[in-house]
Amino acid sequence: MEHPSKSSVLQLGILVFGALAILTAVEFVIALTTNLWQVLAIIPFVKAGLVLYYYMHISRLFENDEDVDKESFAYKLATNRIGLWLFLLSDLFIFGGLMISRINLLGLTRPDLIQFLGLGVTTILLISSFFANRAEVSMEYGDRKQFLVSITFTMTLGILFLIGVLGVEWRLAPFGPSTNLAGAIFYVMTGFHAFHVLSGVIFLAIVLRNGAHGLYSSEKHWGVEASVVYWHFVDVVWFFFYPALYLIGTLAK
């Protein structure tokens, strides 16, 4: 298959990011003005769809390679991909379970949190996702310098996110895990998610190090792809957690 030019791919990345940013802003505004939870429930799916398709390249799973030599790198790569996605599928069920619990226990109420901090960390994570995509693309086109830069950005933003949630939100929250249900839900959801972000950051750090040592080439960079896809996944999860925790419903007493 012929390759589209690098610049066009990067532009696509930017467009997608723009769309995501706008949708997030819309969410926020809706939440502040009319609290239409139905809309807030739908938007995340749209965002997730965008990321799945444009950033995580879910379509790559379905490329038919029956005739490819089973020992070839390409075939092994596709196998690894399937493995990774199965893992994500499985992980999805934890977060699904958490969502179900949240819906069941809190319904149309939500914990009392700092709106702008929430928006802040969400944006941070969104931008990090953008850079992650950028990193992967530049690696695909063998531009190592840009790759290193972007991945560093992704990581730092990820760390910022962690600080925002664990360092600030957890401290400032007017409730503890044992105060009330909203508290319990908030801590368990952010906790599980933060754990994934953390592992993602570590993963990225490893990739960064190996990248700096020049272990990846434009053909062979499974490590990069894996870490990036995982990172996007963590972001997608947050697409759902953010409205669930910050936007939907009225304050729980």
Place this chain on the structure above:
Amino acid sequence: RRYVIIFILVIVSTFVIHEWLMLVHLFPREASIQSIAVDQLFHVHLWVISFLFSLIMVTLIYSLIVFRRRKGETGDGAYFTGNSTLEMTWTAIPLMAVLVLAYAGAKTLGSIRVIDPSALQVKVTAGQWYWRYQYPEFGVTSSDLYLPVNRQIDLQMTSVDVIHSFWVPEFRVKQDIIPGRTVDLRVTPSLIGEYTVRCSELCGLRHAYMEGKVNVVSQGDFDNWISQQQSAAPERPELRGQQLAQDYGCVNCHSADGSPKTGPTWLHLYGSTVKLTDGSSVTADDNYLKTSINNPNIQVVVGFPANMMPDFSTVLDQTMVESLVAYIKTLK
């Protein structure tokens, strides 16, 4: 010809098995209107089971005998790999059976849940490990369950600690009792006699022993029993309080003689000053006692765990709380 043999054998064994199942008495007595409907459904199942079991076992054993490899035989079996129409049929027939069962199941469920507005209401309190019953209509509390025959009973059940489950085998109905909410169960006793309620949800150590008497009696005997209870209930509040402290298991955690237990002793409690975990300290007057009975976690006593004492607010009405306080007073 083979099919004919098998067919006959299946029919025979179906009836044999079913009869045998009928002979060994499988179920306890039927002591409620509901139990009759339930047992009818059981019998449908018994038929289905005996038939399918016979069908498969007969064919299996027949094949094992007739198609076994005889001495000195080598060679393989007949070569055929399947037949879609046949597969269809034995997908379709069970499907039918399933639909029948589903229909019967739904119908029975409906019939055992018919609600009679004139039902006699009984409040059931389950706790580790006791049963308590209140008859709001008559203001009677008891640790045995007395039920008039042939009248629907509306059991309003709640638990003070963990999940329990109300089950009288002869009634054929069962309902888990969940702390923090009231679940209701309808049953219409139809047979005078003595039965046992058996808690059938694992609820900790003494789950095995969480059983209680159930007496289904004639309306007349029931009325007598009620009036007995009403007169027997001590009119002096503190005595009633003492009784309640027994009935509702307060004594499991609160001693009247100062001996240490899970909860603070009630000896010399009244009028004393109690230190609370929030640093403040209060004098144990009536109000304090009432609040700490109704919702103990508002004021938690120093040196004792919060959330330990069950929430009795749903269980004890105000007069009961007052009598309890009256009792605690006597210990000062």
Place this chain on the structure above:
Amino acid sequence: MRKFYSIGLVRGLLWQILGTAIGIGILTGIRYLLGLTPWKPESACVFGALLGALFFVFGIGAVDGWIKMAAGKEAPEPDESSWGRSRYFGVSLDHKVIGIQYLILSLVLMVVGGTFAMIFRSELANTGMQFLTLMEYNTLMSLHGMVMIIGILVGVAAFMNYLIPMMIGARDMAFPRLNAFAFWLAVPASIILLSSMALGGFDTGWTGYPPLSVRAPIGIQMFFLGVSLAGMGTILSSLNVITTALRMRAKGMTGFRLPIFVWGALATSLISLTATQLIGLSFQMVMFQRLFGMGFFDPVKGGNPILFQHLFWFYSHPAVYVFVLPGLGIISELLPVFARKPLYGYKWVAISSFGIALIGFLVWGHHMFASGMAEYLRVPFMYSTLLVAVPTGVKFFSWLGTLWRGKIVFPVPMLFVLAGIVVFLLGGLTGPPNATIATDLQLTDTYFIVGHFHDTMFGGYIFPFFAAIYYWFPKMTGKRLNETLGKVHFWLMTPAFITLSTLMMRIGLLGMRRRIADYDPSLGVTIDNRVMTVAGFLIALSILTFFINAFWSLRHGEIATGNVWNSRSPEWQVPSPMPIHNYDKPLEVVGEPYDYGLPDSVYVKFIEEE
């Protein structure tokens, strides 16, 4: 000493002890620094156990490869041909070794769990408390349940790991390292699970419902933690299985030419890959509730105990199909071999596995008919539950079709297969009465249920499992298990078990509740209980004979390196035991898997490189 230390397992255990100690130390230290009361046994134990498990996998070297990769070094798979016996006691990447390791672990767990059963069965032999305290009874009973279930999951993994690559003509699993890691996670997990006995036990049953489990002793934490870790293991191994079956198939092995067992394995893996997360989550939520006072299931805080049951059963029902689908796969796999006849309706059998698995996702509510869950949920769950009977029926009838007009032979594996069919039929047919709500309200939480699921589990797993052991033992060892002892095992176990389970159902109907340490003599079930206890011990005895047989045959069993059962399946076309990387020549599928009785047809042939 050094030699001792070089044995992976020993090293792992030492590290686990170390890790636990360190964990406890760290936590206490932190609490001290934060100025809290330093010694908080519960959190200390949990943290310690967790760290211990991590130390174990690290110490034994299950993650060395990954660490190397992360450090950017090359990490080639070691050549194990020279390792000999020691491969089995340390990290090996060979799927056959891992499979056998799984098998051993599974048998160990079964023995432990079964011994527990024997102990509390003896207690139940008479009314009144004989020699156990109430807490001991509950702990043994609950652990019996969970240990057995973990044992099954491990056993399932054993056969999936051992067989699938061979059956599809691959040289190994898709991710050998992940495979090893998943296994070595199960070991510390089992240890933690059992350590709950040392920490006061717990009295909640294997279902661990809150609020009871919130009030139980610390032991429950070990139970939750152990199960969560074991769950992680199963998730990873099932991930591996799916990928392998999708990607590593030999040339020409199209979907409907796979050995039927692979279909069962796929369906199973699909379940454990996804649903397992939810039992993990539900258990962890209770752990958090205990540790941090989060009120998920605490009515006082407005939590919802029923929510736990939904999360729990969303896994634990599909789980029961995780137990049986491979078992039924084995039945479908062996029947044609011993009937010398094609598997009847291959496609239908294959698809029915997925039918069961998929419907199985929609029926969890049938465990909660009496639990007070939302009324409107009950009836739909009844319908979906009954529906499962249909695909299961397809399997049964296809088995009959397979036997019909065959030339049936009866070596030990076949006996176990047949017993499996009968027992599973008993278990299956007692399912629908639980499924129609009205009757379930009578049956739930009685010994009828206990009877139901022992039948299904034995028929769907234990019997096929033994059949598989007798069948593939030659492949694993090159020796054959002794037939006579095998027959003794069979003729002890089968009647004893059928008595056991049938009596379970009977006393259940008569009103004996489950999970009781002592029962009311007035129920008139004392005799039945005695008989059941005896039956239990007979089963134990039979399994004892099995072990004797196994050890004896390993030494002086009849040599069997050829195609013992003259099967068509690829693994039997090469001499046993299997060489390290399975097939030295790649194989190609040229026929149908089960065309027994079709003259000069072959399933696979090896491609000769020119």
